[in-house]
């Protein structure tokens with residue numbers, strides 16, 4: 173298809189009084205990247221040296237044809253098509269529109285869908301990874317078309333695919349789920365902590381991770397590396413109807429590592445013991461009568477981004493973690509430890 177919009181090139185020295193057809197970008201490595209001139213700006217005498225400095229020897233005069241869209245409008249329509257719950261749109265900027273989260277929450281984006289859109293060509297739908305935490309105001313995606321002018325039919329195809337996604341999944345292609353405040357029962361295992369040989373450092377670390385996401389430790393117990401003592405604490409916390417039960421320490425291969433066996437013995441269904449992510453490979457994910465029960469290995473106390481930090485926002489968003497969710501964590505899951 174050929175574009176019918178007329179783009180006339182005008183030498184910059186003859187562009188006085190001309191309205192710019194698109195934003196113009198200036199980049200200075202290490203200090204600046206952004207708009208030097210905004211679409212619609214009327215060129216003045218004083219602008220000419222600055223335009224030459226950013227390499228613009230010519231400017232476009234545009235007469236947009238019917239059925240064709242300027243890059244800004246195309247980007248805006250694509251962003252509108254994808255926008256779901258708790259997503260705000262930025263204004264077109266250098267032909268790009270940002271989709272930002274209005275809350276701290278869990279980003280939902282389907283990778284197959286993003287690939288399908290980008291396979292149309294002449295389009296950039298760039299997103300963050302789905303099922304991850306986003307902070308309020310954080311950008312989760314951006315839309316742009318590659319040429320300055322595109323056929324409206326291309327954008328209509330994007331809109332149709334977005335509408336089909338909504339029909340099939342009952343939600344928009346890009347949305348953010350809110351996190352629910354949860355009350356957590358925390359069981360800290362380890363003879364060295366129970367006996368007072370060393371100070372508990374795991375409790376404060378887990379508290380901080382929960383509180384940052386709006387949840388809290390309702391109660392913490394210190395227990396020795398004794399399977400029966402751990403089991404009875406799990407059963408007690410289940411009875412107290414905490415939203416989640418977390419156990420720390422004793423998750424690896426030593427004889428004193430009793431925590432996975434205790435979680436099993438308490439009757440939990442084990443989704444996975446072992447998570448293909450580093451740090452956090454010794455994490456156990458299970459459910460006890462619908463309550464998430466997690467065994468957290470030592471690294472959760474030490475590292476800021478572990479398998480626990482990937483799963484926690486999903487759990488707080490009320491998602492059920494299945495085995496395939498865990499197995500999928502290996503690809504891109506090496507953060508080093």
Ligand SMILES: Nc1nc2c(c(=O)[nH]1)N[C@H]1C(S)=C(S)[C@@H](COP(=O)(O)OP(=O)(O)OC[C@H]3O[C@@H](n4cnc5c(N)ncnc54)[C@H](O)[C@@H]3O)O[C@H]1N2
Pocket residue numbers: 360361362364365370371372373374375420421422423424425426429452453454468469470471472
């Ligand atoms: N030979 C192997 N070694 C290790 C493996 C393995 O598979 N084979 N796994 C590694 C991974 S991964 C992790 S993570 C760590 C820790 O695993 P654990 O969860 O069993 O941790 P512990 O052995 O109970 O403790 C390790 C370390 O952390 C201190 N700790 C534990 N809880 C507390 C607390 N509440 N407050 C302060 N400090 C605590 C504990 O004293 C130990 O120093 O194992 C790797 N090794």
Ligand code: MOO
Pocket residue numbers: 449450451452453454455469470471472509
């Ligand atoms: O579970 Mo360890 O947790 O990978 O460092």
